[in-house]
Amino acid sequence: MLTLLEQIDKGTLWRIPGGIHPPEHKSLSNQSEIARLPLADHYLIPVPGVGENCTLAVKVGDAVTKGQALTMGEGFRHLPVHAPVSGKVIAIEERASNHASALPVLTCVIENDHQEQWTDSVHGPLSPEQVAEMDSDTIIRRIQAAGIAGLGGAAFPTHIKLKPVSDIELLIINGVECEPYISSDDRLMQEACDEIVRGIAIIHQLLNPKRIIVAIEDNKPKAIEQMEHALNRSQLPNHCARVNKIPTLYPSGGEKQLIQILTGQEVPSGAIPANLGILVQNVGTAYSIAQAVYRNMPLIERVVTLTGQNVAKPGNYWVPIGTPVEHLLEVAQFRGDTNAPVIIGGPMMGYMLPDVAAPITKGTNCVLMPSEQEVAPPSPEQPCIRCGECAQACPAQLLPQQLFWHAKAQEYDKAASYNLRDCIECGCCSYVCPSDIPLVEYYRVAKSALRQEAEEKKQAELAKQRFDSRTLRLEQEKRAREEKAKQAAERRKAQMTGSDKDAVAAAMARIKAKKAADEQSSTGSTTDKPQDKVAAAIARAKAKKAAQKGDATTATETAEQQTSTPRATSADNGDSATLSQKEKVAAAIARAKAKKAAQNAPESGDTSQTPAQETEANAPLSQKEKVAAAIARAKAKKAAQASASDEQVTPSESQTNIQNGARDGAKASSPETIKKAKIAAAVAKAKANKAAQASAGDEQVAPSESQTNIQNGAQDGSQDGDKTSTPEAIKKAKIAAAVAKAKAKKAAQVSASDEQAAPSESQTNIQNGAQDRAQDDGNASSPEAIKKAKIAAAVAKAKAKKAAQASASDEQVAPSESQTNNQDGALDGAQDGDKTSPPEAIKKAKIAAAVAKAKAKKLAKAQAETPNNEHKD
Amino acid sequence: MSQVIIAIILLGLLALAFGALLGYAAEKFKVEGDPIIDQAEALLPQTQCGQCGYPGCRPYAEAIANGEKINKCPPGGTATMEKLAELMGVDPEPLTASAETQVKKVAFIREAECIGCTKCIQACPVDAILGTGKQMHTVITDYCTGCDLCVEPCPVDCIDMIPVAETLQNWSWQLNAIPVVNISEESKC
Known part of the structure; x- marks a missing residue:
């Protein structure tokens, strides 16, 4: 058994199934040498790859030289196209394509300037030694840059084919040219055999195949002879390359x-x-490879057979790629009318060109212009008689009649099951069909339908994938949203329960307060008292509602009601004689009240304070107080918000704050209220902030707004005072200090901008300062509070500075400010007095004195004229 | 009498044994989901257009598996209908839609008129529209299934459904034969 290579060396040939012997008609064109035709004025270079794997290298109006690349691309699959002539790019637009459909494709239109100016990269031929020294990559690059595609008709990029994944053992050079009429390869082999062999040598250098066969049909004896001589002349290894003459x-x-x-x-x-x-x-490809590697010449022209009986000068011509077919028809003296067929390729596998404006492409080896005698108009199709001629003629061993059967019924998948895709569309079956059935046409239709179906399937898969991923994404988003909503709901719920508790606690507190009032009534207090308490509770509730509504008038009313309450209580105070342990608490309350009272009515302040202590002291303020404090806080907040917006309208609203503050003070007075006091401090902070913001905007309009600050401050002060009275209140004091700082800052900012406009603003600052002072004093009064006192002192310093700045500008305007200071002093004094009254508070008093001193100093600096000793009293 | 009892016991045991076997087999070889749904879905064109009255191709495939008519998919055309008929073992029926609804179209946004409302983006079942709020939108033609769902929500009616342009890639051969006449060479040349 001989090996394949041995058999090849022996020249063994095998038979293919089927095949036909159509009339050749080659003598029409193969009698003359390859000639050149006059050049056209315009050349059309399709650039279909633009936008896919390459970009245009030229733009409209650019001058191009012959052989200049028109496209640029990075990818290995990119196949550049070149200008076939020198000239100018006059358009890049859609033009009819050289395709059975003649669908327009993007085309570069070059106007020929007939200068034939070559691009610089093309050089004279290298010597074979120089080429032999080139490495594979350089050669492949040159071939790619030359834009060489298979010239047999398929126009597959040659550089891709020359970089195969597997080893090539056998190289076949196809010079068979079996299709009727066409003789371009025949003439090329006769005239340029040495160049072709040089191309073969380059491929040999690249792939190093074991054998090279040049296959030529036996109807081309001259070509066979020339190629054999050329191979003998070449430097290819002995017995490596041979010419095989194959039967036609x-x-x-x-x-x-x-x-x-x-x-x-x-x-x-x-x-x-x-x-x-x-x-x-x-x-032809081998020839182009040689041109590209030896001269760096791009593929810009090829041999085209112009043949058929409708042309006066049939023959083979070097035609620049991009030459419009109509130009060829003109120069070759086309004799047909406009309806006469122009076929690209041979009669068997070619296609009718619908538009002769289409250009010659790299794969166009023949333009056939047959007369009516050669190609008759299609005869009517007869029914298939199942003769089986087609099956015998089929070189691919398919069953053409089955394929036809299914293709005609449009059962394309069934046709596919008969291996329709292996059909090479050679046309043998159509040729032999006695019923004149255009079988190949049916196959082409079926093939494109299958291709479309596959494309749709791919599209459907892609769509499904995208739809699924979108659905998934939407679901995830929805889930995330729900999760978020759930969390928010939980948070809300937590807050809700807190407020609910507050409400319950408030109700309980009210009940307890009632009981306490009953107790009081039993201890012999006047009958007004329980009523007052109840009234106070009602007033509180009302105040809450009013505050929520933000109704200015209601707020005023409630304020009035509330105002009446402390007054009544103060009256009652005198009756209760027993001053128990609650005195401390009471003192704190008294402080707060005193402050407020001082602000409200500076004259009556001192007198009312002392009795007030006792009144509140009567109420056993236990856990209920906590609750009450919370309620008060909430109310105060709302009231503050309400007042912030309402202050401009009704100055009386500010009283609400005062009373709220009073309430706060009362609540805080119980010894267990330390924590609450902290909270209250925070609330107070918030209130102060809001008030400050509100006042910032409003001060210029209404001078009464400043009172809000004052009263807020009063509240804070009272709270602070309460805290300090309990020995554990150190931390809270710190917080309060911080709050005070923040307040002072804000107030300072406000005042800084507003001072010149409204003289009353400075009061705010001063009063803030006063509040702070009160706080400071309170802080200092606890024995452990020394550090805090320091901090407070620093804070106070800062505040005082600001106040000083504010007052400095205001003093000249309004002498009434000093009164404010006096009042503050009065408040402070009241507080201080309270603190000192318990025996443990002596030390604190000392510290407070020191702080006060510092503050006083600063104030003194600020208000050079106003004496500051008020603080001490 | 004892024979009868033996027979009953025997048959009862057999019934139990086979029952257990069948129960085991039902668990062991349980088929997850209905494969016919997947097969039907694979035949549908996945445009997710909802022209069948279902909110997507999968729901329609499920409905078909449950006995819904097979001729409600205009994008799939007659070919899809026939395949579904074959799959379901029913007779092919003419499509409910007219021929012109079967021309493959893609959405095109007249970008100058787009106000960037993102409504079409939300409507697109395959995320084929690119854009964001107050920015011009555009359709990624390669991904567009031509389902038409984006046209309705557009508040400025700037979306057109245009037929897919014929290119060399998707061009279909027509029956235009090149007949070859067997003329004798010597008589002509």
Whole structure:
């Protein structure tokens, strides 16, 4: 058993199934040498790859030289196109394509300037030694840059084919040219055999195949002779390359058929010859490779057979790629009318060109212009008689009648099951069909339908994938949203329960307060008292509602009601004689009240304070107080908000704050209220902030707003005082200090901007200062509070500075400010007095004195004229 | 009498044994989901257009598996209908839609008129529209299934459904034969 290579060396040939012997008509064109035709004025270079794997290298109006690349691309699959002539790019637009559809494709239109100016990169031929020294990459790059595509008709990029994945054992140079009429390869082999062999040598250098076969049909004896001589002349290794004369049979030139003839191997369905270690190249391609590697010459022209009985000068011509077919028809003296067929390719596999404006492309080897005698108008199609001629003629061993049957019924998947995709569309079956059925046309329709179906399937898969991922994404987003909503709801719920508790606690507190009032009534207090308490509770509730509504008038009313309450209580105070342990608490309350009272009525302040202590002291303020404090806080907040907006309208609202503050003070007075006091401090902070903000905007309009600050401050002060009275209140004091700082800052900012406009603003500052002072004093009064006192002192300093700045500008305007200071002093004094009254508070008093001193100093600096000793009293 | 009892016991045991076997087999070889739904869905064109009255191709496939008519998919055309008929073992029925609804179209946004409302983006079942609030939108033609769902929500009616342009890639051969006449060579040349 001989090996394949031995059989090849022996020249063994195999037979392909089927095949036909159509009339050749080659003598029409193969009698003359390859000539040149006059150049056209315009050339059309399709650039279909633009936008896919390359970009245009030129733009409209650019001058181009002959051989200049028109596209640029990075990818390995990119196949550049070149200007076939020198001239100018006059348009880049859609023009009819050289395709059976003539659908317009993007085309570069070059106006020929007839200068034939070559681009610089093309050089004179290198010597074979220089080429032999080139490495594979350089050669491949040159071939790619030259834009060489398979010139046999398929126009597959050659550089890709020359970089196969598997080893190539056998190189076949296809010079068969089996199709009737066409003789371009025949003439090329006769005239440029040495150049072709040089191309073969380059491929040999690249791939190093074991054998090279130049296959030529036996109807081209001159070409066979020339090629044999050329191979003998070449430097290819001995016995490596040979010319195989193969019998004339259509379609021997088909790649798969040729392989079968030369090796007996069949290329499997769906595979490429490289899988068998075989590479097939057209002779024209080999010629172009030699041109590209030796001269760096791009593929800008090819041999085209112009033939048929409708042309006066049939023959082979060097035609620049991009030449419009109509120009060729003109210069070759086309004799047909406009309806006469122009076929691109041969009569068997070619297609009718619908638009002769289309250009010659790299794959166009023939333009056939047959007369009516050669190609008759299509005869009517007869029914298939199942004769089986087509099956015998089919070189691919398919069953054409079955394929036709299913294709006609549009059962394309059934046709596909009969291996429709292996049909090479050679046309043998149509040729032999006695019923004149255009079988190949049916197959083409079926093939494109299948291709479309596959495309749609791919699209559907893509759409499904995208739809699924979108659905997934939407679901995830929804879930995330729900999660968020759930969390928010939980948070809200937590807050809700807190306020609910407050409400319950408030109700309980009210009940307890009632009981306490009953107790009081039993201890012999006047009958007004319980009523007052109840009234106070009602008033509180009302105040809450009013505050929420933000109704200015209601707020005023409630304020009035509330105002009446402390007054009544103060009256009652005198009756209760017993001053128990609650005195401390009471003192704190008294402080707060005193402050407020001082603000409200500076004259009556001192007198009312002392009795007030006792009144509140009567109420056993236990856990209820806590609750009450919370309620008060909430109310105060609301009231503050309400007042912030309402102050401009009704100055009386500010009283509400005062009373709220009073309440706060009362609550805080219980010894267990330390925590609450903290909270209250925070609330107070918030209130102060809001008030400050509100006042910032409003001060210029209404001078009464400043009172808000004052009263807020009063509240804070009272709270602070309460805290300090309990020995554990150190922390709270710190907080209060911080709050005070923040307040002072804000107030300072406000005043800084407002001072010049409203003299009353300075009062705010001063009063803030006063509040702070009160706080400071309170802080200092606890024995452990020394550090805090320091901090407070620093804070106070800062505040005082600001106040001083404020007052400095205001003093000249309004002498009434000093009164405010006096009042503050009065408040402070009241507080101080309270603190000192318990025996443990002596030390604190000392510290407070020191703080006060510091403050006083600063104030003194600020208000040089006003004496500051008020603080001490 | 004892024979009867033996027979009953025997048959009862057999019934139990086979019952257990069948129960085991039902658990062991349980089929997850209905494969016919997947098969039907694979045949549908996945445009997710809802022209069948279902909110997508999968729901329609499920409905078909439950006995819904197979001729409600205009984008799939007659070919899809026939395949579904074959799959479901029912007779092919003419499509409910007219022929012109079967021309493959893609959405096109007249970008100058787009106000950037993102309504079409939300409507697109395959995320084929690119854009964001107050920015011009555009359709990624390669991803567009031509389902038409974006046209309705557009408040300025700037979306057109245009037929897909024919290119060399999607062009279909028509029956335009090149007949070859067997003339004798010597008589002509």
